[in-house]
Amino acid sequence: MIESLLGGFTTVLAIAPLLTIVLGIVLGILVGAMPGLSPSMGVALMVPFTYGMSPTLGLILLIGIYIGSSYGGSITGIMVNAPGTPSAVVTAIDGYALTRKGRATEALGTSIVASAFGGMFGTLILIGFSVPLAAAAVRFHPSEYFAFALFGMTTIAALAGDHWGKAFIAMLLGLFIATIGTDPISGAERFTLGIPTLSDGFLLIPALIGMFALSEVFRGIEKGEFRITHLPGISDRWPGLGHYWRLKWVTLRSSAIGTVVGVFPGAGATIGSFISYGLARRLSREPERFGQGSAEGVTAAEAADSGSVGGAMVPLLALGIPGSATTAVLIGAMMIHGLTPGPQLFLGSPDMIYAIFGAMLIAQFVLLLAGIAGGRLWVMVANIPKELLYVLITLMALIGSFSVRNALFDVFACFGFGLLGWWLRRHDFPLAPVILGLVLGLIAETNFRRAIMMDGWPVFFERPLTLALLVLAALSIAIPLARRLRDTRR
């Protein structure tokens, strides 16, 4: 395999592939940074440009965009609290807190290195273990997916801060909003009020932009925060090697979590980010800094997010099954290029597979360089007068929410979520749990019902992995809750 991989590197180390990787990464970062444009949309937009390329080069370009956009979502999250992608919500929690403290460069630096490392880790796992991992992932019963989603919900413990009750209310609100739309099991319309656009429920992107970006603007205007503040005694520098070394374990752990979660079809990067953030807080020596501007928090979210790219490629290359929305587009692109993703690709075109592996590894270095170079530009956003920035964010929210499916409904939904977000924040309700509920709600419900339809209620107790995950989820929420109750009594 090492020989094949070296062959792959040799293939990619030429002018055309290298330029393609650079182009893909840069375009991807721009796509990810633009609220409203998801990685899958970015990849789909570039598919027609690959028609005239060889399949290998075309795929390298598209995978470059995938990798770049997975990172790019964090930039606007960190700078203006407008996460470009759903998974960047978790990065924004501590990333934006750091920016508000005048440490945007530290947040961006932490994020890009974690992202590149996570991506590298995910790619290495993809190269080494794709077949056994994919074989294990397909055996995951819906009961396990449900238990997994429930475990993801326990991240609430990390997001709650001092407001447990409010955090739970926010998550339940998100979970309830996730039930709006067509019921995937019975086909019944739920809470749609006869509005056809609501048959698919509230889309995540407009909700995200409204909840975070618009509510931030409303809050800033309410507080009259128009001046650019340079906090005294804060030196905002690009972090040194020591900083990254201190974060080594959280980076490694989160990369592994992101990669593993990414392998499961339908799970996605957002769940990986939430789970690794929750775990990082539990295992941290400074859990109180989470939510207030913790580099560990940024690292946990970003490494998991980028690790999931390699993970999502596992079922695609090993089984021909898309692990995420973006890999579904990649499958389409492969079909357009006359390729059949799956084991046959390993047998029929091993050169191409190893060239893709080589390109994915090189792309992480390119991402690192592009991120560091671009970081100096992004930091300048903090110097834009707030009066201009606020107005531009409201316009970007309009375009971003509209562009998802060209529907004005989404623009109004975004505005509604913005007002709701502002109202909730005003009374110390954390917003991330709403997104946690929105992301996990449908996964938890459909898999819960699917599991019962397939094997009845006992399935939750008969399958050891399900039971173990459920117990783990129960403990993850019960222990911190018990601690908190004990502290309150004292």
Place this chain on the structure above:
Amino acid sequence: MPIRLLSPTRLLFLLLLLAAPALAQESEPLPEVPDFPSQPIRLIVYTSPGGLIDVTARRFAQLAQEHAGHPFAVINRPGGGGIVAFEEVLREPADGHRFLAVTRSNISKMVATGREDLIDRVLWHSYIMDNPHVLITNRESGLDSWDALKAYRRAEDHDHLWLGVDIGGVKHVSGVRVAEATGIDMRWIPYGSGGEARAALLGELGTVYFGNPRDALASPSLDIVAVAADQRLAEFPDAPTFAELGYPGLEDELIWRGFAFRKEVDESIQNWYDALIRNVLADPRWRNSWQGEAVNLRYRGRTDFERMVARDREEFRTYLERLQLLPDARPKPGRLAQLAQPPLVAWLGAGMIGVLGMALLFWRQRRPDVPVGEAALLLTLLGTVALAWAMSVQLPPANPVDPVGARGIPQLWLVGLLALVGWQLAGLFRPRPPNAAQAEVIPARLPLTVGAYGLGLALLPGLGYFLVTLVYLPAMTWFLGYRRVGVIAGLTIGWLLMSELVFQRLLHVDLPRGTWW
């Protein structure tokens, strides 16, 4: 090994591209239509990128662009199983610059959602291909033949678990028909996507995946055990047809793909598309691109296509009614639930807000230490929970196959919300120091900003994005206190230019255009 910019296939493609003028000479010339096409043509796909219809549209657009000598763009408008895409095409001018890539799924979805008006409002222009539905099994489960499958019994209350997508969709209805015809007692397990369902089959979690022949190509473990076609597929010669297995009458269980237009599109433009579509379908590259994918490439014109759509519509109506998946066929809710209709919900909501406002004013006087803003938020949440509960009782109840039902989980979340919000609310009324409640004054600039933004959004359908932005951007920056006129003007012009060039032209995001201006 250095990477090849051009693989043999690409080289062939390039050669064919170079030979395009010669090909064009052989193909039917497109009729001249005055002022058409005058802008890029958009092929609207009703799914997210990556599905089979998306691939079909992209392959078509690639060749159509060449044959027409005019740019084609594929635009994905997922939502409502096609409702969003259909409505977009019907909303836009009938100038022929937008058309729909359609499949049989659209018919089942429109029938299932009570939006059959959309079927009537489009012209079913060209049927371009179909592929049969097939039963795919996992060889590792030992189900490698029809006989093995037929003999299999999974549980007491059902023989098989059939994994598929989209409840009430074309595959579900076809699956029900096949199961009935073959006497198999199956339970349909709907997955979010075909990929997830195939993964479950590979994990031996189900008996059968009901899908397209192409789905079986992904893994050597997957086997096609029966084909709903009149003859065996060249790509899967070992897979028998249902007729061969002794179950005739399932030959039409297929998924077709084609194109549809607004009915009002001029006849001359329809003829232009007729010629273009025939040219693309006759192109050897089109045929080559579908080789090995078990697809029947066959063209049917408007009359035949409309007839097929009408037949499918009747069939879906019959089956969806039997499956209780039609809006009118579902069990009628109780009297209380019937009261929870949207207009009444709106009135109740408005009344509730009024009552809450009065209650808060009362509390403000009696208990000045209670934070009114937070109490208002919690009471609004409580009211929403109550309304949502009233609506939830309308939903289909639990049944033996789905013991949780459509209402189970939403009601669980609502109960949780009710308990927690009630608890929080009670906490607000606990005695607290006199100065505990902070003044919650909202500066006037916030409601004004929010109001201006809301007004701008409300005016979008009438005035359009560009005019609204032209006024909103400079006015708001000025209102918020920024006074450098040159910067404001430059920013406004730059933003509008960026919107036009990047979003409108490059990314094909059709920013709202005004109907009044």
